[in-house]
Amino acid sequence: MKITDIRWTRAFIPIEAPLRYSIGSHPGFSRIIIEVETDEGITGLGECYTGASREGQLADLKPQLIGEDPMNLERIRWKVATPSSVKLFGFALGFAGIEFALLDIQGKALNRPVCDILGGRIRDEVPFAAYLFYRYANDEGTGEVSNAEQMVAFAKALVDRYGFKTLKYKNGVLPPDEEIDTFISLRKQFPKHRIRLDPNAVWTATTAIDVARRLHDYNMEYLEDPVWGMRAMQRVNAKAPWVTLASNMSVFAFEDLAPNIMADVLDVVLLDPHWYGGIHRAKLAGQICEALGVDAGMHSGAEFGISQAAMLHLAACLPNLTLACDSHYHHLKDDILEGGMLKFENGAMKVPTGPGLGVSLDRDKLARYHELSKQHEMGAWTDDPRRGGGVITQPKW
Known part of the structure; x- marks a missing residue:
């Protein structure tokens, strides 16, 4: 089995009410949905944090993964997510979404849930x-x-x-x-x-x-x-x-x-x-x-x-x-x-x-929330509107 394509879609889903953090607020949640296709017709699903840098990482990873066997997780990790690349360039977050999709493929190929592949x-x-x-x-x-x-x-x-x-x-x-x-x-x-x-x-x-x-x-x-x-x-x-x-x-x-x-x-x-x-x-x-x-x-x-x-x-x-x-x-x-x-x-x-992961995509909803993500180009984080501007120090109190 070989990886033939990788694609990703940014999506933004509303939440019940904006959440406040020490460093800002969440008006909703924004994620990148990843799909990895194989030559055997199996598609694996993954998900990772959003952001232009993350999408750039996925674009860098894609040509290195085409043609690889999705069963060879260790080979793939050492090819694209070495300890140095993870530390220096933050590849862990993007690669995690890829790994979820590869495990989803493995589970679907074996007709077993991912937790069984991990040891049961x-x-x-x-x-x-x-x-x-x-x-x-x-x-x-x-x-x-x-x-x-x-x-x-x-x-x-x-x-x-x-x-x-x-x-x-x-x-x-x-x-x-x-x-x-x-x-x-x-x-x-x-x-x-x-x-x-x-x-x-x-x-x-x-x-x-x-x-x-x-x-x-x-x-x-x-x-x-x-x-x-x-x-x-x-x-x-x-x-x-x-x-x-x-x-x-x-x-x-x-x-x-x-x-x-x-x-x-x-x-x-x-x-x-x-x-x-x-x-x-x-x-x-x-x-x-x-x-x-x-x-x-x-x-x-x-x-x-x-x-x-x-x-x-x-x-x-x-x-x-x-x-x-x-x-x-x-x-x-x-x-x-x-x-x-x-x-x-x-x-x-x-x-x-x-x-696999045991879940599947609703493509109509993915398309809908992808369109909504275009109204939230900064992703899911914003400044806190009641804080009055300025910077947030760490520590704050």
Whole structure:
């Protein structure tokens, strides 16, 4: 079997209401959908982060992959995504989408789901966390979340609708005092839920330590990336040793794993098949965590259904994935999959059982959301319209 063509399509899908981050806001989610064709009539699906640089990477990769056997993943990786090219030119994100498609081809050729190719599933469903954001009102004037009362109501609506047992509170948007009050309000409303906190590394170490002390009695599941960089994380760990620290920003590549783990900086590494350059590489990172006694979780980066399926297959075969995975997916209003959106049931999502990734494209929807992407040339990130311009520093507080 040989690769005969690779094509990609940018798409933008609206979300329920604009999501606020420490560094900007999401008006919707933007992704690149990848299709890899073979001479045996099998087409594999992939997905990756958007951006002109990513599409340029795919254009560079395409002529190097035509004629290759999609079964030869290691040969292909060493041909186009060597450690140096990944480090220097950021090829991991584009190659990850290619790898998803190649694994989809392999699974379809063998009539087996991708998780079977990875070693076999140890779970049939994967638990997820409700992803709580501050939000702007949508065009209909609803959906705003800007204070503790609204955040608690938002969380309750998600728990009631989807059955989530874990809450992820994305903060770093408002002053820390306000966000501490919001965390306490969430804990009072949800005394038995796990609640994790993620300010996207916009606090100083001093601020992070202060927040950890003030939330000491409120049973935080973990504190994700309170500060930027390994040294600052070490300071937080030394001054607030009772806090479980997690990261996908201090640690998002293989060369970050050993220094951070051996320096006793982290308790949880948040894996991502996009950042690590594919499902195989993310699984290897998970095995490294297992060998070194560090817990594994899973990061989310505003995925459509193809990437969501890839994450499900990865999660299915990781024995040390004991924490609910992150997922932006429930914020989407639609998807580009045949049959509609993947379903949450009782706070979890079933691992697809069909060949390959187990999902297929709705081409009408892909065409529709490709047209919509032309109105969002900057992709899914924008400046925060209520911030008043200027730059966002890191740290911010």
